[in-house]
Amino acid sequence: xxxxxxxxxxxxxxxxxxxxxxxxxxxxxxxxxxxxxxxxxxxxxxxxxxxxxxxxxxxxxxxxxxxxxxxxxxxxxxxxxxxxxxxxxxxxxxxxxxxxxxxxxxxxxxxxxxxxxxxxxxxxxxxxxxxxxxxxxxxxxxxxxxxxxxxxxxxxxxxxxxxx
Numbered sequence: 119x120x121x122x123x124x125x126x127x128x129x130x131x132x133x134x135x136x137x138x139x140x141x142x143x144x145x146x147x148x149x150x151x152x153x154x155x156x157x158x159x160x161x162x163x164x165x166x167x168x169x170x171x172x173x174x175x176x177x178x179x180x181x182x183x184x185x186x187x188x189x190x191x192x193x194x195x196x197x198x199x200x201x202x203x204x205x206x207x208x209x210x211x212x213x214x215x216x217x218x219x220x221x222x223x224x225x226x227x228x229x230x231x232x233x234x235x236x237x238x239x240x241x242x243x244x245x246x247x248x249x250x251x252x253x254x255x256x257x258x259x260x261x262x263x264x265x266x267x268x269x270x271x272x273x274x275x276x277x278x279x280x281x282x
Contacts (some may be wrong), residue, residue: 121156121282123272130281139281140259142274145235146214149222150202152231154270155212156282157183161263164248165189168196168241174250175201179210183267187254188217194240197232199224206230212269216256233274 126139133139160182162170166189174184175197184205188196197213199221205213205228212231218238219225225232253262261267261276268275268282 121154121268121270123268123270123275126268126275126281133277138278140276142259142276143257144273145257146233146274147236148271149219149225149232149234150228150230151226152212152229155183155231156266156268157181157211159183159185159261159263159265159267159276161185161187161252161254161261162248162250163187163252163254164196166191166194167243167245167247168201169244169246170248170250171197172201172204175204175208175210177208179205179208181209181211183212183214184210185214185254185256185261185267186216187256188215190235190257191217192236192238194218194242195220195238196242198241199228202228202230202232212267214256214267214269214274231269233269
């Protein structure tokens, strides 16, 4: 995979001006062994409940990126090591969590890229609430299913179309 988010931004300033390309503010920490990942977004909107996260990661990822709008909650983790291992096994390119994760050592051993706001040892509830394939908002950036996500050591981008 050959791209750099800095180069994508430099080459697409016109798309940034028209909001066809957006940079998510630098709120994420990096986890997993994969530093750089990209793919089309599969979106979830959940709040302190991860049943839909597991249900989604149990399905083939086909190189997509799961983007979870957890409302930026710091009160519990939306995924941990078991779900990261499941994502790796099922072919997800990466996961972006607008919320927290847990089992950091386990996630860091997985061959997948994960971005999340912080670690939190408390697990999420299991009520089954949330929406899949919804237009979501992560730190002020709108993301819809099928948008392209590009993540590397410099940040996370959202594009309306493939750019590399």
